[in-house]
Amino acid sequence: MSASSYDPVTFDIIQNGLEAVADEMFAAQRKTSMSAIIYEVLDLGTGICDANGEIAASGAGIPAFVGVLDKAVKRIIEKHPPQTIRPGDLFASNDPYWGGVTHLNDMILAMPVFADGRIVAWTANIAHWNDVGGNVPGSMSSEATEIFQEGVRIPAVKLIDAGVPNQAVFDILYVNTRLPDFLRGDLWAGIAGVRIGERRILEMIEKYGADTFTAAIEDFMELGERRARAALANLRKGVYPFEEEQDDGAIHRITIEITDSDFIIDLRDNPPQKGSSNSSREGIEISAQLAFKAFTDTQAPGNGGFFRPLKLLTQPGTVFHVVEPGALGYYAEVEIRVFDLILRCLAHHFPGVIPAGNFASICGTVIGGKHPDTGRHYTIVEPQLGGWGAQQGRDGNSAIFSGFHGDTFNCPAEVAEARYGLDVDELALNPESGGEGQWRGGKGISVRYRVRADDNFLSVGYTRSRVPPWGQAGGADGSPNYVEVLRLGKAAERYAFATNVPLSKGDVVHVVTGVGGGYGDPRKRTSEAVRQDIRNGYLSAESAERIYGVRG
Numbered sequence: 001m002s003a004s005s006y007d008p009v010t011f012d013i014i015q016n017g018l019e020a021v022a023d024e025m026f027a028a029q030r031k032t033s034m035s036a037i038i039y040e041v042l043d044l045g046t047g048i049c050d051a052n053g054e055i056a057a058s059g060a061g062i063p064a065f066v067g068v069l070d071k072a073v074k075r076i077i078e079k080h081p082p083q084t085i086r087p088g089d090l091f092a093s094n095d096p097y098w099g100g101v102t103h104l105n106d107m108i109l110a111m112p113v114f115a116d117g118r119i120v121a122w123t124a125n126i127a128h129w130n131d132v133g134g135n136v137p138g139s140m141s142s143e144a145t146e147i148f149q150e151g152v153r154i155p156a157v158k159l160i161d162a163g164v165p166n167q168a169v170f171d172i173l174y175v176n177t178r179l180p181d182f183l184r185g186d187l188w189a190g191i192a193g194v195r196i197g198e199r200r201i202l203e204m205i206e207k208y209g210a211d212t213f214t215a216a217i218e219d220f221m222e223l224g225e226r227r228a229r230a231a232l233a234n235l236r237k238g239v240y241p242f243e244e245e246q247d248d249g250a251i252h253r254i255t256i257e258i259t260d261s262d263f264i265i266d267l268r269d270n271p272p273q274k275g276s277s278n279s280s281r282e283g284i285e286i287s288a289q290l291a292f293k294a295f296t297d298t299q300a301p302g303n304g305g306f307f308r309p310l311k312l313l314t315q316p317g318t319v320f321h322v323v324e325p326g327a328l329g330y331y332a333e334v335e336i337r338v339f340d341l342i343l344r345c346l347a348h349h350f351p352g353v354i355p356a357g358n359f360a361s362i363c364g365t366v367i368g369g370k371h372p373d374t375g376r377h378y379t380i381v382e383p384q385l386g387g388w389g390a391q392q393g394r395d396g397n398s399a400i401f402s403g404f405h406g407d408t409f410n411c412p413a414e415v416a417e418a419r420y421g422l423d424v425d426e427l428a429l430n431p432e433s434g435g436e437g438q439w440r441g442g443k444g445i446s447v448r449y450r451v452r453a454d455d456n457f458l459s460v461g462y463t464r465s466r467v468p469p470w471g472q473a474g475g476a477d478g479s480p481n482y483v484e485v486l487r488l489g490k491a492a493e494r495y496a497f498a499t500n501v502p503l504s505k506g507d508v509v510h511v512v513t514g515v516g517g518g519y520g521d522p523r524k525r526t527s528e529a530v531r532q533d534i535r536n537g538y539l540s541a542e543s544a545e546r547i548y549g550v551r552g
Helices: 008-032 063-079 167-175 180-208 210-233 281-296 331-349 413-419 527-535 541-548
Strands: 044-050 055-061 090-093 106-115 118-128 157-161 238-245 251-258 263-266 310-313 364-370 377-382 422-429 445-451 456-461 482-486 493-495 497-503 508-512
Touching: 008 044, 008 055, 008 118, 008 180, 008 210, 044 063, 044 180, 044 210, 055 063, 055 210, 063 090, 063 106, 063 118, 063 281, 090 180, 106 180, 118 180, 118 210, 157 167, 167 180, 180 210, 210 281, 238 331, 251 331, 263 281, 281 310, 281 331, 364 445, 364 508, 377 413, 413 422, 456 482, 482 497, 493 497, 527 541
Parallel strands: 263 310
Antiparallel strands: 044 055, 044 118, 090 106, 090 157, 106 118, 238 251, 251 263, 364 377, 364 456, 422 445, 445 508, 456 497, 482 493, 482 508
C-alpha cells in the first residue's frame, strides 16, 4: 500500500510519537544511571531506527552520539542475520571496528522491536562509561598506539538472548573496570532505556497497526530527503577547497563540492593515523552530517532520509579513517576538528553565513585516584564549557558546550565535591583577552580543581591549544584551550594532551577554555556594548580603552 493511501494526520501522530518515545528513553536512562557523566553532564544519546537500521527519531543528548546509533545497528544486522534475532534479544557494542564508531568508553545497546513476526524497528542508546579497563584509569590514554591498550572490546555481541542475560558477557564487563559498581548501574540503566522504548513502540503499533507504523517511518524519511534536496537546490554550486594548520603543525585539508544532486566532502588528502587521536570513518561521517545539517536546514528532521544527498570520501589509514588496530581514545578531538574544518571552509566561501570560530574542543579532563574519605578509587571524566564565535548582529555565547557536543551540561561543583575526591575552588568566566570585534566572541571558563589526597592523576586531551578560534570580517581571533597544574612553590605546568600526570594533595588543576572569535572591526563596537561588557565582567576598563577607545 502506498503512503498516499494512509491518513497524513495519523502519520504525523506516529512520527511525533517516535520523538516522544526517544525522549522517554533518554529520561529513563538519565534518572537510573550511576555516573555523574551520564545523569548530570548527559553524556549519552537515544534513538529509534527502522528495521534496516536507518535513524528514524532521536532523543535529547549529544548529537554526535545519536549519529552513532544507526551505524551501530547496521553493523549488528550485518553480523547477526535477521533470522537469528528473536524477540527479547539485546545487543551491545563498544568496539569501533564492530559498529561502536567512537571509542571503548562509549557503550551502545540496541534492541529489536518485533510485530507480526518481523522486526519493525530498533531502540538504541549510547553512553560514556568512566572506565572500561585498559592501561590507564579512565581508559583514555594519549600515549596509546593500539586499541588493545584502551580497554575491553565488546564486538556487537548478544548481551541478552530472548530475554535471558548472557552472564558470561556481563562478567567480562564487570571484571574489566576499575569502577564495577558504577559500570553495573550504568549498564542496567541503558538496558532499561531500550526496553521502555520497545514497550512504547509496541503500544503505538497495537493502536495503529504494524503496516501503518512502518509506512509512517518511510514517509518521515522521504520528508527528510525532500527538505535536504530543497536546501541543496538553493546553494551556490561549485568546488570549495580549504586547509588549516593544527596545533601539532599538521595540515588538515578538505574539498567540498556542491552539485545539483550531492553535497560531497572529500577528506582523502590528510595525515596518516597516529597515536590515539584517530577516528573511524563512521565517526567522520557523523561530523559531516552535523555540519551538513547546520549549513542547510536546522529545522528539518535529522533522520536517515535527510542525509541521502551527503557523500563522504576518506582514505583508509589516515587520521580520518583509522584501520585496525589503531587506537581511538581521543577520537572526539578528531571528529570535532573535522566538524570545525567543514564550517570554516564554508565560512570562507560563503561569508556571513557561519559564525566565527568557537573553542571547538571537547576538552576532556580526567582526574582520579583514591578518594580521601572512602578509600575507594574515583575517576572524574569532565568535558568542559567554552566560548562560541560571534556573528553579524550578535555576540558569541559564553560558557556552553560546542555545537558538536550538543545539549549537555557541566557537572555542578556541589555534585563534583560530593562524588569525587577534590574541591572546586573556582568556576568563573575566562578573563583572557581575545575575540574582540564589532560583535565579540563568547567567553570560555576558568575552573580550579584542588586535589585532596596524594597519588592522584590527571589525563587531558585538548585541541585548539595553539591555533585559536578564528575571527571573521575583521574580528580578532579568540584564545586557546589549555590546562595548568599548579603546585605550591613551583612554576605552572601547562598541558594540552597528557596522560597520568601525578597529582598530590593541595595541587590545583586549572582548566582554561577559549574565548570565541570576534566578528567585524572592533572599532565599530558601540560604546554602550563595551560598557555593558565591563559591567558584566567580560572586559576590564583598561582593556576597553586600549582595544575599543572607550573609557569605562
